[in-house]
Amino acid sequence: MEEKEVKLGTKTKLLLGVQHVLAMFGATVLVPFLTGLNPSIALIAAGVGTLVFHFCTKGIVPVFLGSSFAFIGALTLVLREEGIAAIKGGVVAAxxxxxxxxxxVKIFGVEKIKSFFPPIVTGPIIMVIGFRMSPVALSMAGYANGKFDLKSLIVASVVILSMITITLMKKSFLRLIPILVSVILGYAVSVMLGFVDFEPILNAKWIGLSHEAASDMFTMPKISLSAILAIAPIALVVFIEHIGDITTNGAVVGKDFFKNPGIHRTLMGDGLATIAAGFLGGPANTTYGENTGVLAVTKVYDPSVLRIAACYAIVLGLLGKFGVILQTIPQPVMGGVxxxxxxxxxxxGARTMVDSKLDFSNSRNLIIASLIFVFGIAIDNIIIWKTVSVSGLALAALVGVLCNKLLPKDRELMINKKLD
Incomplete structure (x- = not known):
């Protein structure tokens, strides 16, 4: 049953737009921090991408697009090895x-396509994404050579404790912005411990991108096969996440977005938004679960509010001093997050498998998950031809998809019979 639309005044929409952009802000700028991309460009890319998405979906789906966490490992690796031009090419390919x-999806239907990415494939892959980045998180929090730097540990601990506290709060809007609040608290502690240098902020201009951000934005994408193979295949995993987000969003709003505008249109919007982000120099875009959380709390489903939030994100990205403030956030703060x-x-990833009630007494499931874990975690990248390489995550995804289609489903594998 559809929820009754509420007529909102212009001032109310503007205020609600602030609320939405706050909820999405922390997660959107976190990805560029972790990958080395520019956070101001990420904000602009999120805003532009959201507007592109709304255009593709006839302006009826209340969604905000932001930086996708699934691409963090691949973006970090490609930026370090090949630079921003290769990143742009890879994100455009995604x-x-x-x-x-x-x-x-339009031709064959969503269920046919989803059959290639069941929970036994997507669950372990999502787990691998988190596992692969865990050492980076500890390193940013000050861990090296078997011990923590004391000041970094203090900052990271404040961030972690504040995130935990906020998450456990009941009936509070702060629960929707735990990253933002914890980053602000961590930044304050960092100032007291002498981590923050204010000189770049004082010297920055009020309006306009920094020289580095402008350089990144106007660099042309480069077609690098190794970068494309590292980044683009991850879109196949996020495809399932997209379907889940649109399903949940529709359930909260009370509308079937699979029928109108259609999941093919939402995917098209996500794709064009990601291409736009790629040309701008931002990370790949994706639909945000935080967005659905805000909708559920406020009971305001007007898509125009999300478009206002997108405009706010673009404006914030173009404020020079604001961009420099983001760049002065110390690593221990982001390490704690x-x-x-x-x-x-x-x-x-684990919840994905639990919710689908996978039977791990079945050796078929054990083998698929085991192969994904080993290939995904143990291999950073593997050279397949001259200078062309594939990330371990992409290889693990390919192995998982192939095994899911090739291994028998209607009976136990021979290995089980031998064990019996």
């Missing part, structure tokens, strides 16, 4: 994968 998936975040990503 957007093209989304568009291809939208066309396939990352410790919880990467653990939660892995936990979501």
């Amino acid at each position: 957007g093209i994968i989304y568009i291809i998936m939208s066309i396939l 990352s410790i919880i975040l990467f653990g939660m990503i892995s936990s979501v």
